[in-house]
Amino acid sequence: MTSQIQSAAEQVLASLNAGGTIYICGNGGSASDAQHIAAELIGRFKSNRKPLASICLNTDTSALTAIANDFGYDEVFARQLEGLARPVDLLMVISTSGNSRNIIEVIKRAQTLGIPSILLTGGTGGLATPLATTSLIVESNETCHIQESHIAIGQAICGFVENSFL
Numbered sequence: 001m002t003s004q005i006q007s008a009a010e011q012v013l014a015s016l017n018a019g020g021t022i023y024i025c026g027n028g029g030s031a032s033d034a035q036h037i038a039a040e041l042i043g044r045f046k047s048n049r050k051p052l053a054s055i056c057l058n059t060d061t062s063a064l065t066a067i068a069n070d071f072g073y074d075e076v077f078a079r080q081l082e083g084l085a086r087p088v089d090l091l092m093v094i095s096t097s098g099n100s101r102n103i104i105e106v107i108k109r110a111q112t113l114g115i116p117s118i119l120l121t122g123g124t125g126g127l128a129t130p131l132a133t134t135s136l137i138v139e140s141n142e143t144c145h146i147q148e149s150h151i152a153i154g155q156a157i158c159g160f161v162e163n164s165f166l
Contacts, residue, residue: 005153008118008134009160015090015116016052016161023085025057025077025106026094029147030120033094035059037154045158049165057081057106077106082113091117094154096146098126098135107131120153122146 012022022041024034034056041054057077058064067076081091091110095103098121107128110117119125119132122140129135138149 004134004136005156006160008136008153009157011116011118011134012090012092012157013161013164015088018088019053020086020088020090021053021055021084022090022092023055023057023081024092024094025103027058027100027102029143030094030096030150031056031058033120033147033151033154034092036151037092037094037158040155040158041161045155045162047162047166049162052161052165055084074101074105077102078109081106081109081115085110085113085115087114089115091115092120093117093128093132094120094150095126095128096122096143096150098123098128098137100128104128104131120150122149 024038026034038054038056041052057080063080064076067079071079093103104127107117116133119128119135122138125135125137136153138146140146
C-alpha cells in the first residue's frame with residue numbers, strides 16, 4: 001500500500017500546487033479523522049510553513065443541519081462540495097465501510113464536477129471504492145484497526161505534503 005499512499009500524497013500536492021483546496025469528510029470517528037487531517041494541512045504537521053488550503057466538510061453544524069433538513073442527510077457533503085469546489089480542488093473521503101450514502105453521493109458529485117477523489121476505507125472497500133479516483137483500502141473488518149490505519153495514512157500524506165513545502 002506504500003505506493004498507493006505515495007500516489008495519493010502526490011495528488012494532494014498537485015492540487016495544492018495548482019492553488020486548489022483539499023476538501024475532507026467522514027462520519028463518526030472518520031469525521032474526527034477528517035477534521036484532524038484538515039487541521040494538519042491548514043495549521044502545521046511538524047514544521048512551520050505556509051498554511052495549506054483544506055476544509056473539513058463535517059464541521060459546519062449550521063450547513064450540515066440545514067442541508068440535512070432541506071435535502072436529506074445523503075446530501076450533507078455533496079451540496080457543500082458543489083457550492084465550494086473548483087476543478088483544481090481534491091476531495092478526500094474517509095469511511096470505514098465505504099457504504100455510507102452521503103459518502104457515495106459526495107464522490108459522485110466530485111465526479112460530476114471533474115474533481116478527483118481519494119477514499120480511505122476498510123474491509124472490501126464498499127460501494128464507494130469503484131467511484132473514487134483513488135481508493136486506499138485497509139484490509140481489516142475491525143473498525144478500530146481501520147481507523148488507526150486511516151489516521152496513520154493521513155499523517156503520512158500530511159508529512160509528504162509538508163516536506164514538499166519546506
